[in-house]
Amino acid sequence: MVIYMNKKVFLAVLVSCLMVFTAFLFIKYKMASQIASQTPINQGNPVIIIDAGHGGVDGGAVGRNGVEEKEINLKIALKLNELLQCTGYNTVMIRTEDICLADDDAKSIKAKKTSDLHNRMAIMKKYEDAIFVSIHQNSYYGSKAAGTQVFYSPNSKESETLADLIQSSVKNGLQPDNKRLTKKADSSIYLLYSAKKTAVMVECGFLSDYDENLKLCNSEYQEQLAFYIAEGIKTFLNE
Numbered sequence: 001m002v003i004y005m006n007k008k009v010f011l012a013v014l015v016s017c018l019m020v021f022t023a024f025l026f027i028k029y030k031m032a033s034q035i036a037s038q039t040p041i042n043q044g045n046p047v048i049i050i051d052a053g054h055g056g057v058d059g060g061a062v063g064r065n066g067v068e069e070k071e072i073n074l075k076i077a078l079k080l081n082e083l084l085q086c087t088g089y090n091t092v093m094i095r096t097e098d099i100c101l102a103d104d105d106a107k108s109i110k111a112k113k114t115s116d117l118h119n120r121m122a123i124m125k126k127y128e129d130a131i132f133v134s135i136h137q138n139s140y141y142g143s144k145a146a147g148t149q150v151f152y153s154p155n156s157k158e159s160e161t162l163a164d165l166i167q168s169s170v171k172n173g174l175q176p177d178n179k180r181l182t183k184k185a186d187s188s189i190y191l192l193y194s195a196k197k198t199a200v201m202v203e204c205g206f207l208s209d210y211d212e213n214l215k216l217c218n219s220e221y222q223e224q225l226a227f228y229i230a231e232g233i234k235t236f237l238n239e
């Protein structure tokens with residue numbers, strides 16, 4: 001009986017220890033994934049903040065085949081990050097997995113989306129000498145619409161220049177028929193509208209277009225998009 005009790009106590013202690021350890025691992029994991037992933041920053045070089053739009057409860061637009069925008073955004077953002085890092089650029093990724101950056105006290109979907117945007121903005125503000133590149137997908141069911149379009153922050157001339165360079169890089173390399181022009185962001189695009197640094201948003205393509213939806217789900221096409229976006233960024237930083 002005594003031995004049985006001791007065994008019970010021992011088991012209880014063991015289970016408690018395991019629970020504490022699991023909680024510790026979970027918190028560590030959560031913090032690591034929520035805080036923007038970053039490589040060591042080479043002093044003096046600008047930082048490129050890569051923002052994969054939406055995530056977690058906020059799926060963004062939905063494609064013709066049911067794909068969620070957040071998923072495509074992340075895939076292209078990760079490829080872009082890899083390309084820029086390979087060339088020696090400093091990058092910071094706002095998210096590297098399917099998460100929403102909202103604070104824990106944000107309960108409704110609307111509150112979560114607002115909190116998420118504020119936390120993205122806080123990361124943007126953290127890096128002084130940085131440019132901000134947000135990756136999104138478009139959707140428009142009114143008529144046939146396709147092709148990349150880059151939006152820019154109204155607060156700096158550099159933002160427009162960066163947007164133009166990315167737009168023409170993608171057009172020349174990948175979408176020769178794309179007639180779209182870059183566009184100044186209005187207040188509906190909070191991050192660009194409030195940005196105090198060079199900031200653009202690349203709407204890579206239209207999930208509402210049957211053909212483009214399929215292309216955007218293709219890994220090779222995502223790779224090509226990332227490549228031409230990176231080329232535009234590099235031209236901007238080298239100018």
Ligand SMILES: [Zn+2]
Nearest residue numbers: 053060136137
């Ligand atoms: Zn979006």
